[in-house]
Amino acid sequence: MSDSSSSPSWAWPGHLHTLGPFEVPGFPSRKASVYVPGGDPTPLHERPVLYLFDGQNCWTDWGSYSGGWYAHEAVQALVGDGAFRAPVVVGLEHGGERRIDELSAWEMGPGRGGGAEPFFEWVVHHFMPHVQHTLGLASGPLHTVMGGSSMGGLAALWSHYRYPHAIGGALCMSSAFGVGGKALFPFVESRAKPAISRVYIDCGGQEGGGRMLATSEEMVHLLARKGYPEGGLLWRPDPGAGHNEQAWRRRLPDALRFMFRR
Template identity: 35%
Template sequence: MPSLRSTLAPLLFVATLSVPATAADAPKVSTALPGVSLLGSPVEMPGLERKRQLRLYLPPGYATSGKRYPVLYMHDGQNLFDNATAYAGEWKVDETLDALAKEGKLELIVVGIDNGQEKRMTELNAWDNARIGKGEGREYTDFIVKTVKPMIDRQYRTLPDRAHTAIMGSSMGGLASHYALVQYPDVFSKAGVFSPAYWTAGQSVFDFVTTRPAPKDARVFLLMGGKEGPQMNADVKRMAETVKQTGHPAANTVLKIVPAAEHNEAFWAGELREALLWMFAPEDAKAASSK
């Protein structure tokens, strides 16, 4: 039987990501590039009686190209683009995508949804947890699909179909991203599931994925650090096997475990480029790379 310490360890280090900065923290210098902006005022979240700030990244050529772009929706918006707003370092999403655009490899619009700080653990979980609280993930995902996405598609030159729409996050955001892909297969065709906190959902998330197989063309990138704990590593391997048992093609699933990696933004930032290039690769290029 696992010790109490080993049982509570995931809760402790995942929960720390929901703690807001204090006034005593030293000011941080903004690292956001010109393509990043706050998207207006916080947006009302139907069914949750609260609002949430959105952050937007536009590719370097957006203003002059006239083109339409794929869209990636990401959780924990405060941590994506700017060290000044990040809790424990940023993902460097803007730096990574500016570089990919300059190389002619990938151009995306990214929409970051800020986390709810003390509400983060419940908003990003579609299932109830006795220690954490009642899950609000269904309402949160509905907010992205029914409020945020239509607004983005109206206001920006997007490619709104599922083939060009993805979702990504880490820890609780990894869990939320996998849930969104399965819950809304007509909206999302790709999910970046980084360091997923499947343990917060228990058996329910495995049953959910088993009984509602994702479309065969859906792409799932599962990432885990070897030092993120035995339970999280066991769970992501179990999920990869669960996805396989639903009949999902091996070419459309990645399970990457980085032995020396820990649960932090530096790890996720370092893996972002590879994940995005695989998720958004043209079908023929992805098929060739898997041979």
């Protein structure tokens, strides 16, 4: 595992920084990008961290095949409002043609999917500790949220329930909860609600002919039965929206305000 950034640039908040490339056993190598919000006096070891999948699309339109989330702008907007804790954002790039393999714990057809277990063993036990050590960030569920869209949203919720000792929340946009014959449902049903858990789920009404919205709402009902307290679970349907980066970029600021309010 290597780090191409050798300078102590974490003293320069308000800029994007690159880590890697990282060698991932059994998967393609990749880089990650980090944004530390500027203007926030909170020490790095006290800040929460949001890990986002599909890191190629987290930032600007440059480098993204369909537009960026502008996550750096959304998180920067939280700084100065005492109601929120502005997180450090880490965008982990996907593995190209192996993206579906690494983000699904279940097979999705011949030779597709089913690689999330080994991939997340690397994420949780190697990548996250490396980032925490490099930046001087805290570990553990009180400080750690996973997030993503589509397959990334599926992976965020699965990883939160699979690794509750390390991940304390999931930000799930337009999540592919129906893959693998809806295999995530019995998995979540079988697991206890993590002791530290905050979950955001949204979906557009135009995604998959409305089927994705219905499946996402079904997951919200399953989670609600686990006894989330007020403020622990948010469902945000977006009736007119499709499955695209523009919708996720528009909804991200509200998602961050829910996930990182004090």
